[in-house]
Amino acid sequence: MLEGKTAFVTGGSRGIGAAIVRKLAAAGAAVTFTYNSSPDAARAVAEAAGNGAQAVRLDLADADAVAAAVRGLPKLDILVNNAGTFELASVAEATLAAFDRMFAVNVRAVVAAVLEAAKIIPDGGRIITVGSINGEAVPFPGGAFYAGSKGAVRMLTKGWARDLGERGVTVNVVQPGPIDTDLNPADGPFGAVLTGMTALKRYGKPEDVAELVAFLAGPAGGNITGAALITDGGMTA
Numbered sequence: 467m468l469e470g471k472t473a474f475v476t477g478g479s480r481g482i483g484a485a486i487v488r489k490l491a492a493a494g495a496a497v498t499f500t501y502n503s504s505p506d507a508a509r510a511v512a513e514a515a516g517n518g519a520q521a522v523r524l525d526l527a528d529a530d531a532v533a534a535a536v537r538g539l540p541k542l543d544i545l546v547n548n549a550g551t552f553e554l555a556s557v558a559e560a561t562l563a564a565f566d567r568m569f570a571v572n573v574r575a576v577v578a579a580v581l582e583a584a585k586i587i588p589d590g591g592r593i594i595t596v597g598s599i600n601g602e603a604v605p606f607p608g609g610a611f612y613a614g615s616k617g618a619v620r621m622l623t624k625g626w627a628r629d630l631g632e633r634g635v636t637v638n639v640v641q642p643g644p645i646d647t648d649l650n651p652a653d654g655p656f657g658a659v660l661t662g663m664t665a666l667k668r669y670g671k672p673e674d675v676a677e678l679v680a681f682l683a684g685p686a687g688g689n690i691t692g693a694a695l696i697t698d699g700g701m702t703a
């Protein structure tokens with residue numbers, strides 16, 4: 467399905483990003499993915515994914531480095547902005563430093579990657595960002611910065627879809643509900659509560675998100691752009 471395509475995935479060493487790397491490589495894409503603090507995990511993902519998947523170290527808090535990494539790619543058909551961070555901070559204890567940390571990785575790195583990608587991606591290319599259902603609603607206290615960052619990428623996506631549409635480049639955001647990763651483990655403190663909030667009484671898996679990303683990346687996604695697609699077990703139903 468993705469034979470001959472080249473993909474760049476941020477945060478591919480663990481969790482959802484690792485599943486996206488495996489899925490895109492299995493579909494035939496040549497995948498380069500980034501890691502930051504998990505080199506051993508990144509190596510294992512590259513080996514498991516096969517098809518020549520390559521890991522490169524990149525701190526997404528450094529927007530200049532992100533721009534340089536995308537600019538240096540020899541070819542780019544599919545950009546997947548997956549990496550993200552999450553910190554809880556209610557308004558009483560929140561700091562501007564925490565805001566800057568969250569927005570640097572969840573928003574500024576995405577902007578840096580897309581501005582460079584738009585220069586080199588061919589007609590018909592794909593830009594996909596992993597947002598969150600918290601880009602639409604915040605069903606718990608302390609999530610303002612995270613939700614703000616995910617709402618920002620949702621609206622940036624719609625704007626970029628308009629900018630790049632005439633070239634056939636699609637730009638979409640995938641918005642997961644709870645997914646079983648280190649960031650939000652199913653057996654963690656919120657796992658049972660979150661499962662109970664879904665319609666399916668099912669905690670999501672990284673592969674659920676990877677399937678949706680691969681669909682958007684492939685030919686079947688050609689008429690979808692500016693969309694925010696939810697995979698959340700019906701949590702927002």
Ligand SMILES: NC(=O)c1ccc[n+]([C@@H]2O[C@H](COP(=O)([O-])OP(=O)(O)OC[C@H]3O[C@@H](n4cnc5c(N)ncnc54)[C@H](OP(=O)(O)O)[C@@H]3O)[C@@H](O)[C@H]2O)c1
Nearest residue numbers: 477479480481482501502503504526549550645647649650
């Ligand atoms: N899990 C959920 O329930 C859930 C729900 C909705 C949305 N999401 C979104 O899904 C995306 C992936 O989340 P996840 O659950 O898979 O998270 P995860 O298991 O914590 O993995 C995060 C990935 O991002 C990378 N990363 C984090 N900070 C980085 C930085 N400063 N520089 C470079 N890489 C960095 C990590 O790389 P290293 O380990 O190598 O540093 C890792 O590969 C995020 O955007 C998150 O907001 C997750």
